[in-house]
Amino acid sequence: RWLRESSVFVLVRGLVGNTSLRAYSGVMSDPPLAAGAERRVLRGDATDEIPRLVAEARDLVRNLTAMTAAEASLAATLANVQAATKQLAERGALALLLGDEGSAQRLTGGVERTLQRTDALLGRLDTLAANADRRCSKARRAACSASTRCSTRRTRSPATCAAPPSTSTRCVRRSTPACAASTT
Numbered sequence: 001r002w003l004r005e006s007s008v009f010v011l012v013r014g015l016v017g018n019t020s021l022r023a024y025s026g027v028m029s030d031p032p033l034a035a036g037a038e039r040r041v042l043r044g045d046a047t048d049e050i051p052r053l054v055a056e057a058r059d060l061v062r063n064l065t066a067m068t069a070a071e072a073s074l075a076a077t078l079a080n081v082q083a084a085t086k087q088l089a090e091r092g093a094l095a096l097l098l099g100d101e102g103s104a105q106r107l108t109g110g111v112e113r114t115l116q117r118t119d120a121l122l123g124r125l126d127t128l129a130a131n132a133d134r135r136c137s138k139a140r141r142a143a144c145s146a147s148t149r150c151s152t153r154r155t156r157s158p159a160t161c162a163a164p165p166s167t168s169t170r171c172v173r174r175s176t177p178a179c180a181a182s183t184t
Contacts (some may be wrong), residue, residue: 002031005037012044 007025014020033039063085067074087096094104 001032003033004028005029005033007039008035008042009039010042010044 002025003023004025006027007023010022012020012022066072091101094107095101098104
């Protein structure tokens with residue numbers, strides 16, 4: 001029931017001498033193996049692999065020895081990393097990147113001066129924006145008070161027109177864009 005036409009049979013001999021026959025069925029949807037069918041048996045001997053494993057281990061050790069030798073490129077790379085780390089700890093990242101401390105100090109000074117000038121410019125822009133807001137508010141109030149007229153039996157000033165209207169006073173506000181902006 002487990003053996004199929006695509007099953008693979010392997011005769012395995014262990015290191016100690018025991019031998020076993022193993023069947024591997026990968027695709028269970030294949031048709032079952034017919035009764036009396038003959039299949040080819042592959043041979044799997046663990047001792048056959050030992051010489052190859054020893055040779056590969058020998059090559060690996062030889063490559064590691066070559067990589068870690070004093071004149072190898074890996075040793076030179078590690079020495080460069082160690083020197084760069086020492087310079088980084090002593091002089092800082094900018095001096096390491098630019099090559100010397102003088103260049104790093106000039107760059108840092110230039111950046112600090114630029115930041116100071118930018119800060120001063122932003123302060124002036126804040127002042128300019130506040131002045132513009134004050135002037136716009138004054139202009140809006142002036143435009144709105146000029147557009148209010150009072151209609152009474154006698155002429156009244158716009159200041160008294162702001163009081164609640166009585167039967168003798170009627171305030172009329174003309175629609176102007178400045179007044180619309182100041183009421184929103």
